[in-house]
Amino acid sequence: MDMIGIAIKITILAAYAIIGTCTGLLFMGVGRKIVARVHNRVGPPFYQNFIDVAKLLSKKTNISHGWIFDLALLFSISGILLTLLFLPIGGVQLLSMDGDAFLVLYLLAIPSLGFALGAGASGNPNAGVGVMRALVMMLSYELPFVITLIALMIYYDTTSLATIVRMQSINGIKSWAITMPPFMIAAFAADMALQGMLMEQPFDIPVAPHEIASGPMVEFGGKYLGSLMLYKAIALVAETTLFVDLFLGGGVVAHGNFAFIINFIVWLALIFLLFVLSILIAASFPRFRIEQAFGFYWKYEAIIAAISLIWVYIMVIK
């Protein structure tokens, strides 16, 4: 247990946590700009979300509903930071040697359960209904995502993300999972699930501002809402990185001494591309109802994912 080794590791982890937050906030600002351009309007400056977070965290009064309400704030940021650090980012295995894809799947649940507790503790009926919708959404988009995850695991015969990334980056882009036909279908299903995971427009049913007054966030204000915005930013980066690690080889294209920087840039470009894709889908679709979303995921997406799973199973058995 050499102390220097641990100290370096902690500084790297802290650095990646800060990078994750800043890129997340930057992406949200750019996302609002893209949506504005789609609406043919000017849109806020790209650094707008930094200002919003600063304003929220500097609010004078912060109204809370008891210690269970505060759990939301604590669990949300710590849970999503934990998830981010267990993902291989740009080829750098932060902690992903110690955990695997299932751990990341369940770590993603800690912040949402924390929010659910906080929203429930606020006692507002809108919050209760909002959390119900969020959990039903989680159940629905989890099915296709899990099926594609298992397809990948069976093909690469491992559940650790680090090994999946390593096996997909042997000879650059040619070895990415998305280049193989069955995984193209799986990538499509997983991308739809990603749309649900990021709670972007067609699937932002739990936080619908018009129907249930922004769902679980009804009573969140000041630092609580600030922590929520930070959570959304980091979750954005974490979930897109998970997709990139599974299908796009974790952005690892170069090996050698300067590889670290190239991989980082490729990773950044890939998650930005994914985010722009989901923002464009968001800007052009109205919000679904919760039954439609559930039916969409469990009928159509699940069938698509199942096809890719069976195809991979046949390939692996042969």
Place this chain on the structure above:
Amino acid sequence: MKSIELLGKGEEMHGRAYIKLSADEIEESIKKLKENGFNHFVMLSCVDWLDKGKFELVYHMWNYEEKEHAMLSVDIDRNNAVMKSMSHLFPQIETYEREIHEMYGIKFEGNNRLTPFLLENWPHDPPMRKDFDSKKFVKQMYESIPFIEGDENEGI
């Protein structure tokens, strides 16, 4: 005009049938009109004739086929204004009666929802009556509430 033939009285005024009825005839005439064609109850309005000392309640009905508007008018005394409730004929009459009760003070027997409707805890007498001086009331109530003066550097 079909309604005038049906009820046998009333005259045509500006293209509408204006029928004067007494308080006890009103119920079965509404029922009669309702059965043949006048199935849309437009509204219940009230006019305060201060000098004649009476309220005039007008039941407006509309016939889609004939495209005819029938106005059944009833006069009731202004001091103890009491009228039978017609909500059993058309459900929405109950709401009109609640509003007229709140604004004019007419008591409708049979309508058990004459609770405060638009004016929450309004202690004075009904405001729409002609003897209610709205300007004086505004001066007494709203003007009498003081502005909140603070030292000048407290923003506006």
Place this chain on the structure above:
Amino acid sequence: MGLHNGDKMMRYEEWSKLARKASKRSLWMVHFCTGCGAIEMPPVMTSRYDMERFGIASMATPRQADVLLITGYLTVKTLRRVIQVYEQMQSPKYVIAFGSCTINGGMYWDSYNTIKHLEKYIPVDLYIAGCMPRPEGIINAFLELMKLIDEGKARGWERYQKYYDKYKENQRRVFNFEVKEEKEEKEQKREKNEEH
């Protein structure tokens, strides 16, 4: 609902410069549309005038918002709900009142149940004249509010705390439609000059 019972008074000076800059460029308004001014808001939000370029966004609940827009005449019944929303907002919070109905009652000056001067009941930071101002007026008002925040003049929330009981007294009187007869005023005057 005792909003500020026993709360330490939030002083304006404690507010750091950076925080003031941030809250200036990111005003979130609560979507409480009373009266006839609400229809002016959609053009302000959509592509022609686009308020989002100044960082202004519309939020669903008062907890998340900083600016409360009173867009038109207020009946006594609606004022009670507006005050509930205003007290649920988290300070620093601002109120922008649209149109002449909030300034002096507008065309309802002699109506028995509309509020005549809004600042008697809640502190108003900014009035926009006009019997419903156009979107340019509204955007200009937001920019004006930003200037006020910068100069430290938009302290409505502080006034509400300082004169909290005065505001509450006015609100109580208007909710119960309490009427002060002239003779009571005459009697008070007579008592005063009897004392002298």
Place this chain on the structure above:
Amino acid sequence: MLDIIFAELVVAAIITFFVREKLAAIIAFFISLLPLLALLDWASNYGFNLINLGIENHMKIYLAGVTLHLAITPLSWFFALMILPLFPVIMLYSYSFFKENDGFFALMLLSLLATFGILLSRDMLSLFLFWEMMSWSSFLLVYRSKDKNAIMSYLIFSVFAAFAILFGIIILWHENSSLLLSDILNISGKLGFVAIASIITGFAVKAVIMPLHAWAPFVYSKCDEPFVAFLSGGLSKLGYYGIFLFLFSLKGVDILQNYMTNVSWNYLLAVFGALSAFFATLIAILQDDLRKLLAYSSIGQLGYIAIGFGIGTPLAITGALFQAFNHAFFKAVLFLAAGIVAYRTGKWKISELGGLAYKMPFTFMATLFAIFALAAIPITSGFASKWLLYEAAIQQKYVFIAPIMLIAGVGAFLYSFRILYGVFLGENRHDSVEEAPKSMIAALFILVLPLIIFVVFPGYMLDLMKPALEAAGIESIAHTKFAIETSLAKYNSIAVLITLMVAMIPALVIYKARKHRVTSFEDNYLAGEPYELHKPAMHAANNYYKPLKKVLLPYLEPGATYYFEKIYNGIKCVSNAVRRIYTGYVQDYAIYVVLFLLFVMGWLIWI
């Protein structure tokens, strides 16, 4: 020494019949500690020498010319470690749960005696004897609930289970004419297959695997809480003890396998487990009664153990045993917490409860932790067991079972939040409620302890399992104190916990940077409407998953109970026909006798 323990159990059972309930609880508590003492003493020969009182670990009872062999084995030691601690905790809990003593403690002591006997029995006769004692003592406890469905279904299913096991034992005894468990190995062919299959189905009834689960929802939701905590926490593990014993310790799998080689039999067990996990979770989501919801969730979680045994690889079996261990504790906590809620508010329906968290903080904390364990959140040991099962499914490339297991895992979030929100959070509609009595809270937190210990040191659990696995010829998987290593990936629990603490720092900084003010419940955003004006209903827990119910109900409608109703109708019309023979007139009976004689004569003449 061992016989003294058995004698004391019987004597205590008789005494507690007549004593007042408080005294009975105290006696029961101390007596139920005895088996635990024996357990700790025997730990010495499995690598953990804690105390040694010199209790010898084998015994023979001579009963009417038949010798019952009782001895401890590594497997039964591990299962005893999982089941026996429940008893003292339940006695502690029910010290203040029961108003008057109507035989609850006596029956619980008898079932403790039976459990101890089952775990120690080395020959089939004693196994069956103690199994029967367990059945009827738990039946009497179920009978206390006075609910027709619960009593009838429990009776019918236990009798079916007992006959299945007896049928298997008779065949085995006939084949190799010895009752000793160790002699079962030399049996094969059709008879062996039938014996093992019937014994496994017999045990599967108590292990609540899907098609045989019909009794569980009724019994779990109608009997009194402390017993149900033992029933779902302990008794179901006895079912899995029997399955493990006959499948793996006594190589039942090979007997099944080499009779019908084309069908992989334990895959069938895994499929049944997966179905029960998936459907029970979906049904649990839609329940409104708290106990019914916990009942179906218990069936769901037990399904995971069946999947583990079904997959059969060392990784899967370790995962299954770990899951069994966790399930024993977190399910007991949940049922005891439901008991506390009912003890204080007298209500079961989640839609009528609400907002108890601030009045009953300790119960809420214990339930919160048990719910985290149930939902397999990485900060509890629940995750380690499910992780092992997922790894095993992927390693075997079971394409059908793995997604169903994962979806059932996610489904667990839904009904676990249903319990938290519906019962504890939201609007408080019970002002007169105060915190549960001390003994109940103590019981809850004792049960939560192992979930905490084994999240920090999952390796310890694998060490506990090692002797049991080696005895059954299954090699234990690589693990250190903190991390578990499999061929696919590594799970380092201490890394997760430390990073969580480190990641908590920014959250604490934000939390502490600004002061916050706690407002009352009335100060809620209701679109501006003041709460005092109309006091609207604020608890959204009624019919909580309505959209999900609208989509899922048509598919879930024909559940298992639908098929049992068909069987029930079949039996009813048959018995109706038979009933007509007994007309009550003597002449008819005379005619029957004459007809029978004619038939017999005809039969003799014809041969």
